[in-house]
Amino acid sequence: MAEPSERQDPLPGIRAVLAVASAKGGVGKSTTAVNLAVGLGLRGKRVAILDADVYGPSLPRLLGLRGQPETQRDGKLKPMTAHGVGCMSIGFLVEEATPMIWRGAMVMGAIENLIRDVAWGDLDVLVLDLPPGTGDAQLSITQRIPLTGAVIVSTPQDIALIDTRKGIAMFEKVNVPILGLIENMSTFVCPSCGGRSDIFSHGGAREAAAELGIECLGEIPLHLSIREASDAGTPIVLGAPESAEAAAYGKIVDRLIEKLDAALGDAARKAPPIVVQ
Numbered sequence: 001m002a003e004p005s006e007r008q009d010p011l012p013g014i015r016a017v018l019a020v021a022s023a024k025g026g027v028g029k030s031t032t033a034v035n036l037a038v039g040l041g042l043r044g045k046r047v048a049i050l051d052a053d054v055y056g057p058s059l060p061r062l063l064g065l066r067g068q069p070e071t072q073r074d075g076k077l078k079p080m081t082a083h084g085v086g087c088m089s090i091g092f093l094v095e096e097a098t099p100m101i102w103r104g105a106m107v108m109g110a111i112e113n114l115i116r117d118v119a120w121g122d123l124d125v126l127v128l129d130l131p132p133g134t135g136d137a138q139l140s141i142t143q144r145i146p147l148t149g150a151v152i153v154s155t156p157q158d159i160a161l162i163d164t165r166k167g168i169a170m171f172e173k174v175n176v177p178i179l180g181l182i183e184n185m186s187t188f189v190c191p192s193c194g195g196r197s198d199i200f201s202h203g204g205a206r207e208a209a210a211e212l213g214i215e216c217l218g219e220i221p222l223h224l225s226i227r228e229a230s231d232a233g234t235p236i237v238l239g240a241p242e243s244a245e246a247a248a249y250g251k252i253v254d255r256l257i258e259k260l261d262a263a264l265g266d267a268a269r270k271a272p273p274i275v276v277q
């Protein structure tokens with residue numbers, strides 16, 4: 001298989017592309033992607049997020065964005081902006097409730113157009129909220145977009161973890177470094193009494209990550225405030241920055257910054273030297 005650098009045109013002005021993936025839907029991938037993106041922005045990074053989840057584009061809602069992006073004179077779309085983060089989503093172009101049947105090739109075409117026809121400007125990180133799953137569409141994205149690294153979001157349930165292994169295998173196949181696993185909907189924290197219970201069990205991702213030789217970047221509790229903040233369009237890292245939930249995301253963001261820098265360093269070392277004759 002070809003090295004990514006041989007197959008993919010770099011995205012001009014974009015230093016790192018971080019894919020947020022999950023083996024199945026409903027595990028909190030988009031919620032995590034948005035909180036990581038806004039969290040990176042809060043740490044001074046220039047960030048944008050692309051909603052590649054064409055089956056269920058939810059980023060406009062999670063970021064409280066409405067309306068449609070403007071088209072610039074050069075024909076490129078201007079990303080919408082919320083909370084300091086640029087955003088582009090197929091959800092701006094079609095209604096969220098519109099059922100869409102996409103075949104693999106259509107998904108790739110739509111995402112490639114979105115990513116290359118948007119005037120992102122200079123970015124430290126472009127976060128890519130991938131469609132859930134590990135099928136052809138996802139594989140095609142990982143092959144055709146120059147990803148710096150990927151994080152996989154999973155619930156602690158065993159069944160989800162079996163699928164998660166497929167996700168890990170997919171990135172390994174195309175030489176995209178897996179920066180780590182995030183256990184979402186980990187311990188449930190009762191909003192009334194603060195009591196903790198492990199509804200979907202707990203720590204499964206940490207164990208699986210250790211077994212698979214990848215890092216567990218952190219555990220995000222299952223907490224009503226995370227859902228409420230998302231629905232209100234202000235991710236919890238901004239809506240309640242002092243909360244334990246925001247701190248859990250913050251810890252992951254700090255580690256991701258280190259890991260993205262390391263991945264960029266590795267990629268630079270692996271790149272063939274340019275010889276000027």
Ligand code: ADP
Pocket residue numbers: 022024025026027028029030031032058132184185186220221222223224225226227228230231
């Ligand atoms: P996915 O992108 O994997 O399909 P979403 O991010 O849309 O999942 O999340 C599914 C639902 O779960 C949403 O209603 C979201 O607000 C909620 N949710 C996600 N993570 C958490 C969490 N840690 N605590 C509470 N609710 C969460």
